[in-house]
Amino acid sequence: MSYNNYEMPPCVEDLVKSIYISMDITEPEELDTRCLMDMVSEYFHIRLHYFDEPSEANNLGGNFHIFLNEKQSPQKQWQDFGHELGHILGHEGCQWGIPPLFRHYQEGQAKQFALHFCVPSFLLEQMATIDMAVLMKLFKVEKNFALHRIEMYRNKFLQLL
Numbered sequence: 001m002s003y004n005n006y007e008m009p010p011c012v013e014d015l016v017k018s019i020y021i022s023m024d025i026t027e028p029e030e031l032d033t034r035c036l037m038d039m040v041s042e043y044f045h046i047r048l049h050y051f052d053e054p055s056e057a058n059n060l061g062g063n064f065h066i067f068l069n070e071k072q073s074p075q076k077q078w079q080d081f082g083h084e085l086g087h088i089l090g091h092e093g094c095q096w097g098i099p100p101l102f103r104h105y106q107e108g109q110a111k112q113f114a115l116h117f118c119v120p121s122f123l124l125e126q127m128a129t130i131d132m133a134v135l136m137k138l139f140k141v142e143k144n145f146a147l148h149r150i151e152m153y154r155n156k157f158l159q160l161l
């Protein structure tokens with residue numbers, strides 16, 4: 001996938017960790033993602049909405065909003081939340097008027113952020129076994145998302161060799 005070419009700075013992992021610590025989540029037990037989305041939204045003063053259009057983030061009148069497509073699976077909503085949060089934290093949820101190439105770059109960054117946010121490295125580091133089924137169960141993500149995340153996690157260590 002092309003967005004594997006975008007490498008988030010290492011501080012993204014620290015940012016994600018600090019968010020989870022703020023939510024009092026320090027162990028890779030099964031996440032209540034719906035509850036976590038509410039808590040994270042409150043923490044960042046983001047208004048979370050559910051509707052029947054494709055998920056998006058925006059800034060209306062100085063307030064950040066995340067809109068999630070309620071017709072999707074809980075897994076997809078969770079992944080979309082991570083993606084839209086990445087837009088807000090990375091570039092304030094605004095893509096209007098941005099040249100296509102830069103928008104593409106922002107999309108890559110948001111996708112990378114979602115991978116980190118939905119399946120945090122500091123929780124993976126505590127796990128004895130990391131495989132697709134475990135990730136899907138614990139972190140409530142879809143199969144392809146889990147596979148991408150495992151690949152990304154392995155690459156991180158290969159780069160250190």
Ligand SMILES: [Zn+2]
Nearest residue numbers: 083087107110
């Ligand atoms: Zn996006």
